[in-house]
Amino acid sequence: MDRIRIIGGAELQGTIPISGAKNAALPLMIASLLTEEEVVLENVPRLADVMQLKRILSNLGVDIAVRGRRHGETEDDGETLRINAKNIIDTTAPYELVSTMRASFWVIAPLVARMGHAKVSLPGGCAIGTRPVDFLLNVLEALGATIEIEAGYVISTARHGLKGGHIVFPKVSVGATHTALMAASLAEGETLIENAAREPEVKDLADLLIKMGAKIEGAGTSTITITGVSSLHGATHAVIPDRIETGTYAIAVAMAGGDIVLQNTRTDLLESAFDTLRAAGAEVETVANGVRIARNGNGILPVDVTTEPFPGFPTDLQAQFMALATRGQGTSKIRETIFENRFMHVQELARLGARVRLDGDTAYVDGIERLKGAPVMATDLRASVSLVIAGLAAEGETIVNRIYHLDRGFERLEHKLGRCGARIERISG
Numbered sequence: 001m002d003r004i005r006i007i008g009g010a011e012l013q014g015t016i017p018i019s020g021a022k023n024a025a026l027p028l029m030i031a032s033l034l035t036e037e038e039v040v041l042e043n044v045p046r047l048a049d050v051m052q053l054k055r056i057l058s059n060l061g062v063d064i065a066v067r068g069r070r071h072g073e074t075e076d077d078g079e080t081l082r083i084n085a086k087n088i089i090d091t092t093a094p095y096e097l098v099s100t101m102r103a104s105f106w107v108i109a110p111l112v113a114r115m116g117h118a119k120v121s122l123p124g125g126c127a128i129g130t131r132p133v134d135f136l137l138n139v140l141e142a143l144g145a146t147i148e149i150e151a152g153y154v155i156s157t158a159r160h161g162l163k164g165g166h167i168v169f170p171k172v173s174v175g176a177t178h179t180a181l182m183a184a185s186l187a188e189g190e191t192l193i194e195n196a197a198r199e200p201e202v203k204d205l206a207d208l209l210i211k212m213g214a215k216i217e218g219a220g221t222s223t224i225t226i227t228g229v230s231s232l233h234g235a236t237h238a239v240i241p242d243r244i245e246t247g248t249y250a251i252a253v254a255m256a257g258g259d260i261v262l263q264n265t266r267t268d269l270l271e272s273a274f275d276t277l278r279a280a281g282a283e284v285e286t287v288a289n290g291v292r293i294a295r296n297g298n299g300i301l302p303v304d305v306t307t308e309p310f311p312g313f314p315t316d317l318q319a320q321f322m323a324l325a326t327r328g329q330g331t332s333k334i335r336e337t338i339f340e341n342r343f344m345h346v347q348e349l350a351r352l353g354a355r356v357r358l359d360g361d362t363a364y365v366d367g368i369e370r371l372k373g374a375p376v377m378a379t380d381l382r383a384s385v386s387l388v389i390a391g392l393a394a395e396g397e398t399i400v401n402r403i404y405h406l407d408r409g410f411e412r413l414e415h416k417l418g419r420c421g422a423r424i425e426r427i428s429g
């Protein structure tokens, strides 16, 4: 199993290209199941989760071709996928394929909407709490589908198609909103979604669906109205920049010190996280096609963070901010309100000397001058990158084990950081 080796203490200087968003690319790829025509997706990141979804879609009969590299393009440019779901040969997504990635469960919505049937294994993914799918199943039922659970599979049927309905989510859910958008786009009549997720990835999915002929109003707000159409057509769409990757490298600069331009990204995608970074003492400045982050000389100030649905502070940056707070000049308070078990990185950060006290959904982090390198273990996707961030500023050698989590969500992380002066390498085997 591959590991990452880091020798801490080097400042970061230079530029880091930001990839397309994993959390947008996945639902966009899944949305291609809604049409018989070709969907072309540009700026798709090369990640293990994208590969896994390619396998799941291929297994359903979807043809996926990767367009060859064009003159002037480098490995920093995302992939262009040509996806054609004309001939769906199977409406089953098996356990072996779905169990490693929770988002793959979302194929249930376009399959039921277009084919009238789906059998999808209950999902797996990062072990960060119970992560049920009840809201997603309620969406399908609200639009007239039947749901049965049998031997770990959800079987959903709508023989005569879906019908518009009224959906009020009890809690904001990104996946349930994606599911509702896809299902309602091909349902007969109007669907009203209340308490919808406002995440930029939801807006990105709606933008693609609209290009495909869907009638959607209000995406990006809490209330979305969809007027169903009988069929959707092909479209071309570029995936938005990855705001979590952006925030992660921004935090890495705040942690290690230095001056970096993050390219091909947008500050409006994560204003709350940048506000917190400024409060921690980093300089954050919008530049052409990106953002510049610097921390030169001054120390890291303690932060007070509560995770919330967008536009609040993202849960997917909580672990990274905790790594930063371990070196704060005082006590930081970090409250996790989205997932109940998302503090598994605490014990690993403690191996580097971090002082963190947990009290229910809140972590109190007493900053210390220096972390000390140690072997640590990645437990989930975002937690694993928090250990890399900690290692960048720890004295001596940090080895991050089990980095397959990292490869699910961060494209060529060791290259991107290494080019900027970090002493980081992948050890294979």
Ligand code: UD1
Binding pocket: 022, 023, 024, 026, 102, 103, 129, 130, 131, 132, 133, 134, 135, 136, 137, 171, 172, 173, 174, 175, 176, 201, 315, 316, 338, 339, 340
């Ligand atoms: C997505 C993101 C993930 C991010 C999360 C929250 C992708 C691929 N993943 O995950 O990186 O951390 O949003 O921003 O985009 N819930 C239920 N029942 C449901 C669905 C969700 O109770 O049927 C709960 C969850 O347990 C959680 C909360 O709702 O407490 C939010 O989860 P949700 O927004 O659905 O997360 P995902 O879409 O799985």
